[in-house]
Amino acid sequence: MHTPSLTDRTIDAYTDVTGQDRLNRLQSLADDLDDVRILHVNSTATGGGVAELLRSIVPVCNDLEIDTDWLVMDATDEFFEVTKAMHNALQGDGPSLTDDMQATYRTVTERNALELEGHESEYDLVVIHDPQPLGMLDHMAETMPNIPIVWRCHIDLTDPIDEYLAFVSEYASRVDHAIFSRSAYVGDLEVPEASIIYPSIDPITKKNRLLGPETVTDEHDRLDPLSFEDPLVTQISRFDPWKDQFGTLEAYRRASEDVPELQLALVGGMAGDDPEGLELYEQVAEEAVDDPNVHVLTDQPDTTVNVLQRDSDVIVQKSLREGFGLVVAEALWKRTPVVGSNVGGIPLQIEDGKTGYLVDPDDAVGAGDRVRDLLEDDDCRTRFGDNARERVRERFLLPRQLEELLDVIADELNRNR
Numbered sequence: 001m002h003t004p005s006l007t008d009r010t011i012d013a014y015t016d017v018t019g020q021d022r023l024n025r026l027q028s029l030a031d032d033l034d035d036v037r038i039l040h041v042n043s044t045a046t047g048g049g050v051a052e053l054l055r056s057i058v059p060v061c062n063d064l065e066i067d068t069d070w071l072v073m074d075a076t077d078e079f080f081e082v083t084k085a086m087h088n089a090l091q092g093d094g095p096s097l098t099d100d101m102q103a104t105y106r107t108v109t110e111r112n113a114l115e116l117e118g119h120e121s122e123y124d125l126v127v128i129h130d131p132q133p134l135g136m137l138d139h140m141a142e143t144m145p146n147i148p149i150v151w152r153c154h155i156d157l158t159d160p161i162d163e164y165l166a167f168v169s170e171y172a173s174r175v176d177h178a179i180f181s182r183s184a185y186v187g188d189l190e191v192p193e194a195s196i197i198y199p200s201i202d203p204i205t206k207k208n209r210l211l212g213p214e215t216v217t218d219e220h221d222r223l224d225p226l227s228f229e230d231p232l233v234t235q236i237s238r239f240d241p242w243k244d245q246f247g248t249l250e251a252y253r254r255a256s257e258d259v260p261e262l263q264l265a266l267v268g269g270m271a272g273d274d275p276e277g278l279e280l281y282e283q284v285a286e287e288a289v290d291d292p293n294v295h296v297l298t299d300q301p302d303t304t305v306n307v308l309q310r311d312s313d314v315i316v317q318k319s320l321r322e323g324f325g326l327v328v329a330e331a332l333w334k335r336t337p338v339v340g341s342n343v344g345g346i347p348l349q350i351e352d353g354k355t356g357y358l359v360d361p362d363d364a365v366g367a368g369d370r371v372r373d374l375l376e377d378d379d380c381r382t383r384f385g386d387n388a389r390e391r392v393r394e395r396f397l398l399p400r401q402l403e404e405l406l407d408v409i410a411d412e413l414n415r416n417r
């Protein structure tokens with residue numbers, strides 16, 4: 001396993017956005033954990049929401065003097081093929097789970113777990129993120145028998161394929177506590193204890209903070225021929241079938257019937273643990289090649305993502321499944337209304353008719369109509385944007401999520417007063 005490089009954070013940097021009261025509560029929870037060491041384990045250091053969350057949570061915990069490490073699994077392409085199939089199947093679509101797939105999963109997770117051997121006395125609690133590292137439990141049960149394990153499941157489990165759910169359930173039943181993003185995801189999973197914690201965005205990062213005018217101008221120039229003078233709708237997502245970039249293209253085409261100068265930016269990256277990304281990117285780029293108003297952009301830096309979320313007229317998130325969808329909160333925080341599918345974590349974030357619109361996940365035409373409605377009404381976009389900012393401030397900023405996570409950790413370690 002390897003440790004990603006991280007940028008330091010200080011908890012004081014959050015005072016302006018979340019207020020001193022919340023930070024005081026956080027500090028008080030942290031004070032009860034100042035002698036413990038926590039380990040987070042996941043399967044990628046970059047790309048996707050989990051890496052995004054850990055890049056903030058880990059340094060902030062350390063600033064709060066909770067000794068916190070993050071280790072990323074080392075794995076083969078074959079393993080990531082299996083875990084991507086598992087991820088897809090847990091969201092409702094996938095091939096049969098073969099013995100070979102299970103063997104690959106067990107071999108790689110065991111190899112990673114073996115690396116913890118000899119370090120077991122260093123940790124007081126381990127947080128495992130998503131199904132990829134769960135197989136490590138087989139070995140950890142022997143080497144770390146008394147250390148509480150928390151499983152943080154970030155994916156949409158409302159309609160899983162049974163055999164995959166059974167496979168994951170067997171592991172999940174052995175953790176001490178599981179955390180989900182929505183109560184609907186617990187479903188038939190048998191876990192000893194479960195909590196619901198909404199994910200959050202980090203308001204002080206390059207991706208989410210307010211940018212100076214010079215940076216904005218530089219970014220606008222860099223993105224030329226995309227123009228911020230003409231209407232712009234954007235979706236930012238990994239290239240993944242569940243993110244439905246083709247549906248977004250259809251929605252854009254529908255909206256362009258009434259707003260002919262409309263542009264679409266489809267911005268995506270490839271997560272390190274996602275073997276499907278490149279293929280889908282090529283298909284999307286091919287589909288868009290004849291339309292000069294469609295811009296397919298890959299691997300954009302956080303500042304560019306920030307500018308696109310801030311300066312697009314509307315953000316679209318046309319997912320078919322969505323564990324939470326940090327991109328929705330990121331856009332709402334920047335006062336940009338979002339048209340999103342009514343699936344997974346998206347309806348937790350979009351208040352239909354107040355901060356954006358919810359559409360049926362199969363309804364690309366309806367999404368296009370909602371985009372057009374917003375483009376044609378400047379006042380509505382401003383009103384929705386103001387509502388959106390406050391909604392995110394109340395519910396989806398990092399200090400709130402951290403407080404809830406520390407509460408679970410304190411409970412597991414019997415530190416709650």
Ligand code: UDP
Pocket residue numbers: 047048049050052207236237238267268269298299300302305324325326327328330
């Ligand atoms: N992201 C990014 N660049 C991209 C695509 C995505 O920085 O080209 C970020 C995005 O801003 C968000 C995260 O990756 O912070 C995606 O998280 P989300 O929960 O929306 O989806 P996931 O990828 O975890 O399914």
